[in-house]
Amino acid sequence: MITCIYCGYECPDNAHICPNCGKPIIKESMHKQPTFDDIKESLRREKAGVKQEEPRSQTPLIMAACVVLLIALAIYKYL
Incomplete structure (x- = not known):
């Protein structure tokens, strides 16, 4: 992982642009x-x-999944 010098985001080794801030990745040295x-x-x-x-x-x-589950439980309980 490479740390972006602009925002500190941990970027993948193959990244050329930081996915967080969009600035170019400097790979040679962190400083x-x-x-x-x-x-x-x-x-x-x-x-x-x-x-x-x-x-x-x-x-x-x-x-949405929780709401559907709650509705299904309510219907099951009252049937």
Whole structure:
């Protein structure tokens, strides 16, 4: 795992862009300063609104499953 120098997120070893902040991953050294091109690219992406999709939350699906289960239990109890 590689730590993003911009946000501290633990990125996979094969990542070129941080999935959390969208900035380029510096792989050579954790303490290396980003180059001008790295900064320019990250600013271009930021202005364009380019970000990787965040994983979708499973909360609505879990809540719906709980409601269905409660309804099924209520129907079973009263039949």
